[in-house]
Amino acid sequence: MPWPRCCPREEGLPLTVNGKVDRVRLPVPDHGAGTTGGAPRDDRGEALCRLFGEVLGVEPVGPEDGFFELGxxxxxxxxxxxxxxxxPxxxxxxxDVFGHPTVRGVAGCLDGPATARPVLRRRAAA
Incomplete structure (x- = not known):
């Protein structure tokens, strides 16, 4: 898995005098740094970009931005x-999100053949 662009690489972690990670001295992730922007091609792409942004808490999200690279x-x-x-x-x-983590990739999965989830039915009491 690629390193998230929102988190800077550090050579070593800052430590306290007790040898534990000093969370106060850790750099703050910049979740907006990983976005490439770009304009979606259609309304569905725009809706998917907005949905990615809402779920990840990042704005703006472009069609080539990776879900995992954005945190x-x-x-x-x-x-x-x-x-x-x-x-509906x-x-x-x-x-599909793991296999095609970009907005454009997820949109392509939506274009594929619809595979409906199986209907759940109660089993007869034994």
């Missing part, structure tokens, strides 16, 4: 997928 992680990927599934006709899996 995303697995739990935020699940949140993104849940927000996408809340809209949008079906995407969490593995």
């Amino acid at each position: 995303g992680h697995s739990l935020l990927a699940v949140r993104l997928v849940a927000r996408l599934r809340a809209e 006709g949008r079906e995407v899996a969490v593995r």
Whole structure:
């Protein structure tokens, strides 16, 4: 996995006199530093860029910006997928976000054949 652009690389971590990481002296991540901007091609791309930004807490997000490079992680990927599934006709899996982490990549997954989730049914009592 690539290093997130929002977090600067440090040669060593600042330590306290007790040998623990000194969190006060750690650099503050700049989540906006990793965005490339750029304009989405259509309304759906614009909506996806906005959704990525809302989930990640980053503005602006462009179509080539990587979800994980902007500070995303697995739990935020699940949140993104849940927000996408809340809209009718949008079906995407969490593995799609991992496989295609850019806005354009997720949009391509939405273009693919719709794979509906299986209907859950109660089992008969045994």
